[in-house]
Amino acid sequence: MRGDIALDAAFRTHGGALLRFLRGKAGADEAPDLMQEVFTRAAGSDQRHNMANPGGFLRRIAQNLLIDRSRRQCRRPAILVPLQEQGDAVSLPEQEWGLEAADLLRLYEAAVDAMPPKTRRVFLMHRVDELSYRAIHEQLGISIATVEYHMMKALREIAKVVDFET
Incomplete structure (x- = not known):
């Protein structure tokens, strides 16, 4: 019960910053779903009963979700579409997020390997x-x-x- 109360307080205190973080990393459309997944995972974690740093705990879960998301996206086969010079000149935000996610995954894997x-x-x-x-x-x-x-x-x-x- 104490962990649930602490988790509720963490959500109220850190929810806004966490949502902004997720919007910056995954986009405004996916951030609310990721936010819900963060708190679902946090509620199911045994560590919620002894959170020394609730904001860091929630951020770590969010980071792990982004890493998992990046892994899933890297496994999807690429679909090659002919380049249309006028319409495709500017990269879409999703492409930038994909590059950031791939960079993040490389850093994560290097850290694990080390x-x-x-x-x-x-x-x-x-x-x-x-x-x-x-x-x-x-x-x-x-x-x-x-x-x-x-x-x-x-x-x-x-x-x-x-x-x-x-």
Whole structure:
């Protein structure tokens, strides 16, 4: 219950800035849907019960959503259309967002690749394989506190490489 109250307060306090951030990264049309997804993920997270930095917690979820979105867009096959010189001279905002998303994905992947092996393994087990901290603890034979340590270390490394200022 306490986590839900903290999440509601975080939404009221940081919602406006988070929506502006998402508009800048994904566009005005997609930002409200992404905002809803941020709070859906936050509400389902066990970490909502002990948020030391609610704004940072929500921003991290938003960044992860943008990274996931970028990955999905990179997997879509390109459709080649003949260039119409008069109509296609100016790049569309969606193209710029796609380039930003691709750059962001490259930075993210470089940060993950640069992590120490154990930190990278814990991070990928949690983020890619979607294992809980408890499942990682059981599989690797390390304490949950060690899993948390490696996750925080991984997130710090990614934050160093990927600059997310609004």
